[in-house]
Amino acid sequence: MLWQALVAPFAEFGFLRRALVACLALSLAAPPLGVFLMLRRMSLTGDALAHAMLPGVALGFVLAGLSPPALAAGGLAAGLLVALGAGALSRATGGREDAALAALTLSALAAGVALISWRGSPVELTQLLFGSVLGVEDAALLLAGGAASAALVFLALAWRPLALECFDPGFGRSVGLRGGVWHLAFLALVVLTLVASFQAVGTLMAVGLMMLPAVAARHWARGLAGMVLAAVGLAMLASLVGLLGSFHADVPTGPAITLAAAALWALSLVLGPVDGLRAGWRPPRHLEG
């Protein structure tokens, strides 16, 4: 029974195994980036960038149909354009970066949906927005693996620079840290990871695997390394549960995985030892002074 529900689908269907491998690779790449986004108080930036890549994906779709390289190239270009554009626009006009990002994102989302609806069927629109397990072809699998490797190598190098840039940017600059360069490289990697995610989980849900485990991880660890490890573990669990749910209940993979991640977040929120709600309901006795 348990075998039938949990293992048989993966044993039986190759496309599910491929989707699982892709999602596990993305679970290594996305959540650590999400933890840094959260700590930089940029939790909504991932969401904005995920929406921003839609017109690029849509343009790739209009020009080349559902071809993974064209979709990915379009998404990457649009995402990078908005990530860099929001910063440049706010600097040039004296506005705030979050305001520029909100404006660009909304415009991008509307343009993307309009483009896809113009040339595509509702099924294709759903697939691009919410993902499909059948969408994980060789190219998508390679991109997910590549993004995961790039993210891990980048984080190994950028861990301390990003930590210093978050903790004390002024001091960082005074000792020669190029905070802006690290920040842009970080945003570029966020876009790359989102692009790698969208074939499996869709453009609208790509950010789910990035932010939800990261936000949940805050309730399991106090240190940076602990948070990153917890986020990766939670994302892997959400991928497994989500794919099974998608298979059994016949819902798109994106919402299924994101719902699984959301359930884990809710559990963490209630049960997590760090700032969890349960600790607030029944506060343990205070410690010796």
Add this chain to the structure above:
Amino acid sequence: MPVLAVHNLTVTHGRRPAVHHASFRLAPGGKMAVVGPNGAGKSPLLRAIAGLHPPAEGRIEGAGRVALLPQAAALDRGFPLSCRDAVLFGLWAEAGAFRSLAAPERAEEALAAVGLSGFARRPVGSLSAGQFQRVLFARLLLQDAPVILLDEPFNALDARTVEDLLGVLRRWHGEGRSILAVLHDLDLVRREFPETLLLAREVIACGPTAQVLSAENRLRARMMAEAWAEHAAPCARAA
């Protein structure tokens, strides 16, 4: 030969000058306080010397390697970092991002020197304001710079912490380092700092503390700092 010479320095926010045509020198081993009302441009001056804010005009000579203590309020204390990791950032300029991690014992020595033995693994978010400031001083110790810039180092600290940190300052002074500190407590300035720069966007006076802090100079500084012309004309002295 001064360790730091500032010539005709102007630092702006937009087009408004935060520091306006300021010139002064700091001698090797000098200990100078920077005082002035709020909005006098003290922090922008320090940030410009530390290379964080490019001057709109003028030049800063001989600043070489400087260590900056930013205002504690400018830091994100909620970031999940241990005291040891926060202090080890002080080795960044000397050893780079990663080799500095190879010397954790130096962080512990520096923490012990500011009275925080055994704090290495404590998260910075759990520290009191005084302990946090001691951690930042420990980071300065590791930077080992000949010129030290302090931006309001004793704000909101209890008397004991101020006294301990003043001890660290005296040690640095004894080692021949030059210190430039933004301060608000004029009694402390008179007691501890032989020289003072009185700033109100422009330099009102610079020299021996007792002369600089005359009632007349202080009044002039207040008037200058509070002056605000809605439709100011372009500066005639601008290059």
